[in-house]
Amino acid sequence: MGHHHAHSGQGHHGHDHGHGAGNEKAVGIAAFLTGGFMLAEVAGGLVAGSLALLADAGHMLTDFGSLLLAWFAFRLARRPADWKRTYGFDRFSVLAAFVNGITLFAIVAWILVEAVRRLLNPPEVSGGLMIWIAVAGLLVNILAFWVLTREESDNLNIRAAALHVMGDLLGSVAAIIASLVIIVTGWMPIDPLLSLLVALLIVRSAYKVVVESGHILLEGSPRDLDSRQIKSELREAIAGVVNIEHLHVWSITQERRMATMEAEFSAEADPAAVKQQIKALMAERFRVGHVTIEIVGRVSENA
Template sequence: MNYRFKPVASPRTSPAPEVGCCAGHAHDHGEHDGHGDHQDHAHHPGGHSHGHGHGHGHHHHAPASYDRAFAIGLVLNVGFVLVEALYGWQIDSLALLADAGHNLSDVAGLLLAWGAFLAARLAPSPRLTYGWRRASILAALVNAVLLLVAMGALMVEAIQRFQQPAAVSGWTVIVVALVGVVVNGITAVLFMKGSEDDLNLRGAFLHMAADALVSLGVAGAGALYLHFGWPWLDPLVSLLIALVIVAGTWGLLRQSLHLSFDGVPEGLDVQRIHDWLLSRPGVQEVHDLHVWALGTSDTALSAHLVMPGGHPGDDFLRSLATELKARHRIGHPTIQIEIEGIADSCTPSLKPAGH
């Protein structure tokens, strides 16, 4: 969605400019009905003019149906926290009470991810021209930090229990832990498909899958304790599970932090994009190329194309936008066309393939 400013009356000319510096913006936003293609040519001092071609058709990987998934996940997890805390208080189990507190962080993580998911759908404004899409990146980052902190606390508790092993609280702990496996497992499945394309949903998925694994470990340790009577099994299993979860969460933390600083989204090769743009008919040089994430499922690109033959027209820009979306999953391309090339100071060091 693009914020549309109210136009100010200005003189127009009809044909595309033959000389001067031309700027063309190619956008692909097909889901916005009623947005037609247009080309504006406004005169500027010194005889320079700019041409803008827009074709609209945004692609979002995370549909609105995930609202239901978030709602179901929250209801299940709030209910489980209440049940676990109640049984922990009744049998005086510190393990269950501590795990109930940990599962409360799941509720916070889901609320955070859902809030960012909703914020990303808010309309852009004159002050926030891209809207709130970056909220999904920040939510993924905070979710990763929360999960790492929770696992750190679990490892500290496991180490302390090695020094003072405590008896596992029998069948009650096992049954409650298995309920946790079911609740967290169901919630994780709700976000499994969306986690493939959206980093925010991936954070929610990892958070719930991690807790399902923790609960499974608690149940398994309880069963082994009942059979062998080894009190050190509980802290050992907890420590191993925490280490596995930290290893899996580290990638989420690294990727969300990378995107927070406008890093190139994972799976995109800037050099390959540069070479592809350079291979377009009439393009002599590509510079000032930037690729960054608007949100966890939206990617933007800006580039200057030096085309000595003149402005190529809207059909060229529309085709470029379509190809960028199909080849590189880039839904927000902004292309500036130049006749002779304009020097810039922020271009990454890129050379054509074979040089």
């Protein structure tokens, strides 16, 4: 029996280019704000002798990198698919997230080593200078967070960028607390202790980024999908579907889900109509926008 292939009728991306341009601009502004203040924070941390400020600057460096990569991914996603890259460039953002997550671990390792050294031999920290820089950092982060979240967006690049900036907000708050404690009590160990807290926040977000992006790069199924459930629902919900085998579900990005399957239809079924019903159910129920269906058999219901 001949094989039949059916692809979803959707275009390659289905992006809202107007909204994408808005997201690109928001990420670009947030990257400019974060990168500009990061340089000021490094200088201030070195002058004030504050590891909390340097740790927060390290966090801002990774966030600047991730925002820059997110911005570049929006730019790159504009390019159409070609014969070499038939899926286009969407997955660049996932690869960028994976690389960014790995570099976060290196920065955390540096913060941990430096924090231990400073706990064993606490240096003098200028609490007065430190608090001004930390407050300025908090204001910059609030502005960047507002730029990213002023319009509702389901885009994962935007959501991830906003989470990174929220981490910076927490780092600035930690630096403010450390500077206040130093000004009031003169207790220097608070600076490396709070830098350790910032490092733990970085590790937590880095681990999630690496695991999620690695899962996509390894063609893992989206975590909310169970292939057994999909097979069962297709058989039960669509008349004419006798059996579904070799079902593979993966994603190009977290937003672009793909599926292939082999299907056995009843002899009485209209193949074209049943394939359209399968694609409609996959899109509406499981948010899978591109489905390839191969018909491998027709079974008579009276057999």
